Amino acid sequence: MKSNFAFFEGQWEMLGKLGESAERNVYQDPHTSIMKLRLFGETIAKAILASDNIREAYNTSQVDRINTMRREGLAEPEIIDVFDILRRKGNTASHEANYGKTEEAKSLLELAYQLSIWFMEVYVDWSFSAPKYIEHLQQVDTTKKQLQQKIEHLENEIEAKEKQLIKQLDVITDDTISKDVRVKRREKSQLHVKKHRLSEAQTRIIIDEKLSSVGWIVDTKKLSFKKNKTMPEKNKNMAIAEWKVGSKYADYALFIGLQLVGIVEAKAKHRDIPAALDSQTKAYARLIEEKEGITLLPANGEYKAPFLYASNGRPYLKQLQDQSGIWFWDSRTPHKHAHALEGWHSPEDLRLLLDVDDTEANAKLAEEDITKFGLRSYQQTAVLAVEKALIEGQRKMLLAMATGTGKTRTAISLMYRLIKAKKCRRILFLVDRNSLGQQAIDSLKDTKIEGLSFASIYDVKSLEDMTPDVETKVQIATVQGMVRRLFYNDGEKLPSVGQYDFIIVDEAHRGYTSDREMSDDELLFQNQNDYVSQYRRVIDYFDAAVLGLTATPALHTTDIFGMPIYKYSYTEAVLDGYLVDHEPPYLFESELAKSGIKFEKGDEVEVYDPEQGKIILERLEDELKFNVEQFNKQVITEPFNRAVLNKLTDYIDPESREKTLIFTATNQHADLVVRLLKEEFANRGDVVSDDAIVKITGSIYNPNEMIKRFKNERLPNIVVTVDLLTTGIDVPTITNLVFLRRIKSRILYDQMLGRATRLCPDIGKTHFRVYDAVGIYNQLQKYTDMKPVVKQQHFSITDLHESFTQAETEDEAEHFRNQLVAKIQRKKQKIDDAGQRRFEELSKGVPLDEWAQEIQHYRPEQAQTNSILFEYVATYQTPKELQIISKHEDEIKEVTRGYGEGNEKPADYLDGFDQYIRDNMNDIPALQLICTRPKDLTRKDLREIVTLLDTKGFKQSHLQSAWKQAKNEEIAADIISFIRQAALGEALVDHETRVKNAMQKVYALHNWTPRQSKWLDRIEKQLLQVPILAPTAEEAFSDEPFKSSGGYKVLKREFGDEIDKIVYAINENLYIS
Structure with missing residues (x-):
């Protein structure tokens, strides 16, 4: 009988042979059949990437290919699902020698056929007409030996074809395709999915696999009540197909042991899911009847099962939210609406959900005294705002609280209350770098609640422990770690969607990478948009409410979390006495900063080569000029840094308890500043410990340990950094901030200023100081905290080339051509002689300089024809940028405020x-x-x-x-x-004089008792912090800091009617002329 895959010919013949091999093994050896289908899926994936000019790395896995197809939009979600099922089933077969039944192999074979048709229609032949799929019957007239001979012959053919295909894919990868072809492929792919809809039976194959992957025992064909009278069993978690409800049959009933916990309705892919849940799943849940051998949970209303689902097997897409995802509704909380999930709950997820009594949890939250946590009034308000939003069913929330106002402390108290009240089972605390994760862990260990630390009351998993235990209540993880765990993991054990039911995202603004040096972890992401996209996928993956914490909301932050449900600004915190303000900045104006650094044509200059670590001499062919923004990045200027640091030694004391943080441009710049600052203090005659001035960047040994020393010990006193200490690190003794680098991001600037805003009574800190040698304060001060951050996009040569070749008008073409030419002109300066010779080989003898002139007159189709030249220039690996060394003398001309x-x-x-x-x-x-x-x-x-x-x-x-x-x-x-x-x-x-004068009037009112005198002392201290009380005693003492000590009622009991006279006397005398 002819193979269903016989239509694969020519360069794709290997796919036909793999399909045929799977067919021939389906009855005799289904285990091998499934493994062949895995290889079949891998081969098609390789062909797709090659056809779209995406070159694979040496160790690319099928998970990587699937992620690339998903990210680049090369296949519809339904097609991605088929790839994933063939991969998962094949992996299981490769690890379990006896895995695989004929029925399962036959179902997978049909899915592989569907994948074949899609590939032919989209990537091979747009006019392809698919033959009808014919199920192969077992060949009883063929001996086992004959069949084995045919299979062995096929294997030899596959081996030969595989070698040919590898070479062909290399050629295909280099054969650039046009915009029209890409567009046509996407259209064909969408059309195929609409035309070849999966049936409900095929949808159930996909759902079966996904349910199985999270721990349900499921097999639609075997474990069916309708067909085989399948019943639940003790100590087993079963998804039983076609469960009888009244006179109808639900597609699946979910059982934990004998308890019926859920009803699932599986629809064909073109059906709306929320409607199916409302009309069908809910109807079936009402019709459930008591039956011997099952246990029904106590019903809350008319529904006999707590958890209701509807799905058509299509992964969730926001653009198609009514036709995708797994829609879920908890019938025990009718006021909370159904929502879409990325995956299925595991049995353990549902077991834990059953333990949550929302009504009881809400009551416990209301009863729990929030004042016992030692929170400030605004922190209490923030916690209550989140709890209110959760009770109302809100799933995305944002808290905007100024740096230094205790977001972590607020979060810890919130987590404790939610876990204690059983409002949440397990919380994921997401950070964007290891140092912030370590700081969160330390806070959980140090923060005392009711006499014990959080970490001693509840099990907390740290950064190294990626998998929570049953008793784990809080998991600390980085975004990068979770992305790897969820989307770049070839293992089969992924977290279930219900592993966490509340997520807190620390530093949720996270949007300023153009001003930062990227760490190795961050290089997992292609760019900032990719970071935000992946980070959003992490928080959307789990069936969890999500809270973002930030001091500086950016536009993408509010896109994800919505507008803040509560905001406490820096100005409010200063006014309330919880943060210190900064004085007007000290502006250091040097001669070079004002006029720039200029080299004349013909000058012989020293150039530092970071690749070789050498200084070389070069003669300049043209004049060069650098402004202050380029200092310490493109030009190394020791005299500028020395002049600034020399003047800085007039203002800061390395032996003081006040600490200083200096922001530099690069790691090398930080080294230079450390050396020069030590030398300048020595030149003044100051004896400074070598440990007093250090660099803390990601490049040093054990930076987290050095951060701890900076925070907790007297030395180091002056720290030089690039990015590591710009966000989220709390060192209250920081009193001086020094800017030796220019940045463009308001968010990053606010975060930098936030390093010094914290109170520190131990050193008498009343304000902090800013020393600005690069004009950053003038550049950024005018922007408000909430101004949307819209950064200029920096397009690569590849981006501009693609845009140019796809331009639809002459104006559009000219716009992209001009940008492309400018990029090429800059890049060619960095291509060495060897690189230029290789270019001439590719261009058939046209020198790079000449070609760079020619492209100024290119039309889009010419650029398309010469794509390989653009690709070569774009991807040429230039050595690290050389830095010119300037010895131009410099001095500080003026220090102004x-x-x-x-x-x-x-x-x-x-x-x-x-x-x-x-x-x-x-x-x-x-x-x-x-x-x-x-x-x-x-x-x-x-x-x-x-x-x-x-x-x-x-x-x-x-x-x-x-x-x-x-x-x-x-x-x-x-x-x-x-x-x-x-x-x-x-x-x-003077404010203190006003307060003293007003309080003298109060002290003279009465002969106060010692207890009353203590209260008056507290009132005076509060007035020194905030310049007014309130018009009445009740208003004055019903707020913090008096509220947590009993407030107005306690003072009324202590003073009687005199309390009103006290407030009246203060108000009358505080601001008299």
Whole structure:
């Protein structure tokens, strides 16, 4: 009988032979048949990648190929599923000698045939007409020996054809295809999937495999109630097909032991799934009847099974969300809507879900006293906001809290409450780098809750332990680690979708790679978009609610998590006394930074070659000029760095308890800064320990250990870094930030500033200082925290070549041609003599310089014809970029303090503030209150006015500094005093003096008891932090820091009616002229 795969001819004949071999083995040796089908799937995958000009690496696995096809959109999700099933089944057969039954092999053979038709229609012959599939019957008239001879003959043919195919694929890979062909293939692929829909029976084959892969015992043809009266068994997790419900049959009933826990409806691929769940699965769940040999769980309403599913076997796609995914609904929580899953719950997932009583968990959360966790009021509000969103069924949430306001502490308290109340079973805490993961682990060990650390109460798995145990409650993992575990793992044991039911993503903004050096882990991703795409796949993979934590939401952050459900800004934190503000920056202006570094044509310059670690001499053919943005990246300038660091030694003390963090451009730059700074302190005559000034980057030995030393020990006192310490590292003693590198990202800049915002009473820290030698503050200060970050895209030669060849208009072609020419001109400067000779071989003698001129007149079709030349230039591996060494002398010309958005002089800044207050006093209610009735001012009013002034560039710390500079008078006045001085001409009074004067009136009211005196002392300390209380005693003491100690009720009991007189006296006397 003719093989169903006989239509494969010519270069694809090997596929026909593999298909035929699988057919011939299906009855005699189904195990071999399944293994042949795995090889069949691998060979088609190789052919697809070659046909799309994607060259495989040496050790590419089938998982890699499938991921590439998925990522590049080379096949529809349904086709990807078939590839994956052939791979999984084949892998099982290769590891288990007796695996494989004839019926299973026959089903897989039919799926492989479907894959063959798709491949022919899309990649081989667009007019291909598929023959009808004919199932081969067992050949009883053929002896075993005859069959074995035929199979051996086939094997020899396959071996010969395989060698030919490897050579053919190399040729195909290099044969560039046009845009039209790519588009046509995608159209044909989509058309095929619409035309050749999988039947419900075939859909069940896919569902069977996916259910089996997560631990269900399933076989639609054998384990069927309708056909074989299959019943559940004790201690077995079974998915029984065609389970009787009333007079109907559900496609699957899920049993854990004898307990019926779920009903599944499997539809054909073209059917809408949510509708199937609503109309059919729910109907079947109502019709379930008690039966001997099964146990029904207590029903909540009319549904006799808790977990209801509908699926058509198609993987979930957001664009086709109603026709894809596994739709799931928990009938025990009717107010929560059905949602799509990436995969099936395992039996263990459902067993754990059964332990969750949502109503009881919500009640426990409400009963749990949130004040006992020692959280600040805004942290409590953040925790309660997340819990409220979870109770309402929200599945994506974002918390935006300023750096240094305790996001990790907030998250730990939230996790504890959710786990204790059994609202969540197991939580995944995702970070984007190992150092942040280690910090989270340390926090879980150190944070005490009810006298014990979190890690001693609950089992926590760290970065090294990728697989949680049954009792694990929190898993710490990196995004990179989870991506590898889920999508680049050729092993068969993947996590189930229910392994975690709550995910917290730390530093969820994660969007500034253009300014960062990529680590080895990050090179797993092609680019930032790929990172975001993969990271999104991780959080979408699990059936879990997801919370993002960030200080600086970026546009892609809100795309994933939505707008923040709660936000606590840096300005609010400073106002509330939880963070320190920074003074106006010290701007170091050097001669070279101002004028740039210039080399004349013909100059002989020293050039550093990082590849060889050598310095070579070169004579310049053209003039070269570098501005400050290129310092320490493209040009090594020791004099500039020495001049800046020499001046810096006037301001920072290496023996002080105040610590300094210096941001540099590269790893080599960091080394240079460490050496020069030590030398400059020595030149001053300062005796500085060698351990006081160190580099901490990813390149050093055990950076995590060095970070711990920086945080916990006196030395090092000055640390030089590139990227490692830009985000998420908490060292409260950091008081000085030094910028020796330019960056473009507002998000990264905010994160850098955030390293110094934390309180540190132990060293008397009241503010932090910024030293700017590269003009970064001027460049980035005008942007607000929430401004969307839209970065300029940097296209590669390959990207531009593809865009040029696919241009549809002359204007579009000219646009991409100009960019492409400019890229080629830059790249050719980096191609050495050997590389240019190889180019001439490919171009049939045309020199690279000449070709670079020719392409300025290319039409798109010419660029397509010469694709190999563009590819060669694009992929040519240039040595690491040479760095020119500058010895131009430099000196600091001026150190200034820039105030406001225009970097004004102190007097001009104060005049601008006065003018703004006078112009707006009658238009802004809070300003009117401050000027006329300050005793009626609430903290909300104060917060509003401080936030408004901050957006205009007027900060309390900057006003204080400007006053000192302009008046030669140091007065630590508060913002209210500055406003009243500007509007009313009141004398400026030190804030502490105002508080002392007002409290003296209070102390004189009564002969207070020792207990009462302690309370008054607390009130005075709070006033020193925040310049007002509130109009009434009840308002003043119903908030933190008094609320957690009993608040207004306790003070009323302690003072009686005197408490109202105390607040009245403070308000009357605090801001009197």
